[in-house]
Amino acid sequence: MNFHGTQVRQKALTLLRDGTKNAEVARRLNVPKGTIGYWKHVDRARRGECPGRAQRPPCPRCDGELNRSAYAYLLGLYFGDGHIIQNRAMRSPSLSIACAEAHPGLLDECERAMHDVFPNNSVCRVRRKGCWEVKLYSMHMWCLFPQHGPGRKHERRIVLELWQQEIVDAHPWEFIRGLIHSDGCRITNWTTRLVGGERKRYEYPRYFFTNTSTDIVQLFTDTLDKLGVEWKSLNQSRAAVTISIARKASVALMDAHVGPKH
Template identity: 55%
Template sequence: MYDLDTRKRALALVAQGFSQNSVSKQTGISRAAIRSWLQRIEPLGHKPGAECPRCSDTPRLPDDPAAYSYLLGLYLGDGCVSAAKRGVYSLRIACADAWPGLIDACVKAVQRARLVNKVCRVQSQGCQYVTSFSKHWPCFFPQHGPGKKHERKIALETWQQQIVDTHPWDFIRGLIHSDGCRVINWTTRLVGGERKRYEYPRYFFTNKSDDIRKLFSDTLTAVGVEWTTLARGSDPWNISVARRASVALMDAHVGPKY
C-alpha cells in the first residue's frame, strides 16, 4: 500500500513527460499501479481528514443516522461482522435476489452510514451479499461476536438507542426488510346466506433472538403500532401486525419488499 504522497510523486513524473515504464524503473512501482492511479489517486477507503465517528477523540453519531438506523435493522436480521486480515473487518448483509430494490437500498445505507467505505455486491446462490471492509465496523456494530445472534445477548448501546428513538421507522423498515414480510391473508364469511371471501394485509417479523424481537416490538409500541406474538408449536418467534390502523401505519412507513 503506497501512501498518497508517493502516488502524487509518481504521477508528477508522468505529467513531466516520463513514460510509465520509465517511472516504474525510477521508483520501483509497478506500471499496473501507476496506471490505476491515473484513474484514482486516493487509496480505496481513503478520505483526507476522515476518522471513525465512534472511536475518535470525541465520539459522535454515524454520518447519516437515519441510514444507520435502517442498516442496523438489516444487520440485526441478516448481517454479520467478521474479522478479515490485518485488523480489517467485513460487514456483510445477505439480500435475496427476489428484492432488487432492497439490495439497492442496502447498498445506499452502507454508503451513507460510513461515507469513506467502498461497497460491493457478491453474488451467491439466490442472494447477494452487500459487503464492505473497514477496521471500524465493530465500532458501528458492537453487537458482533462469535456464534449466532440468538445464542448471545443482543443489546443496543446508548448512542444506538438514541438513533433508533429518533429514526424508529428506519429501524423498523430494516428489520422487516431482513426478517419480515407483508402478506395478504384471507378468510370467508357468510353474508346473506352466501359465503364471501375477504382479503386483508398483515405484517410478520420472525427471529429466534428474544432480544431482537423485543427491540422490534418495543419500537413498534413507541410509534403506536399494535402487535401480537404468534407461537408456532412452542416457539414464539413470530410477531404479527394485523389490526387495520396499525397495518395502515406500517404501509405508510414501511410497505412491502420490492
C-alpha cells in the same frame, strides 16, 4: 561516520516539505542523499503520508458526523440478515447483509445505507446461491456494531448501547424498516365469511416479523409500542418467534412508513 545534529535535520525537513528535491537538499547541507531520503521517509510516516500506504479513513461515529437515519436502517438489516467476519487473511472486518435476489430494490437500499454510514469505504455485491451479499470492509466496524461477538446472534445477549438507543428513538421507523426488510414481510391474507347465507371471500394485508433472538424481537416490539402499532405474538412450535401486525390502523401505519419489499 558523520553525525548530523537536530538543526541540520530540521533544515532538511523544512526544505523537503517546501518541495525541494532530495538531491538538492543533500547538496545544500552536505548530507548524503540516502540520509536525506531516510529523514523524509520517517517524517512522512509520522504524519501518516507514507507513499503506497493508504491512511485509515475516519470513524463515522468517533471522528465524523454519523448519518443517524441511515444507521438506524442499517442496524435493523444487520440484526436480521447481517453478519460481521474477521479472519486472519483480512486486516479489516467485513459487514455483509444478505438480500434476496427477488428484491432488487432492497439491494439498492442496502447499498445506499452502507454508503451513507461509511462514506469513505467501498461497497460491493457478492453473488450467492439465491441471494446477494452487500458487503464492505472497515476498521471501525466494532465502533458501529458493538453487538458483534462469537456465535450466532440468538446465542448471545443483544442490547443496544445508550447512543444506539438514542438513534433508534430518533429514527424508529427506519429501524423498523430495516428489521422488516431483512426478517419480515408484507402479505395478503384471506378468509371467508357467511353473509346472508352466502360465503364470501375477504382479503386483508398483514405484516410478519420472524427472528430466533428474543432480544431482537423485544427491540422490535418495544419500538412498535412507542409508535402505537398493535401486534401479537403467534403460537409456534419452532424456536423462532413470529410477530404479526394485522389491525387495520396498524397496517396503515406500517404501509405509510415501511411498505412491502420490492
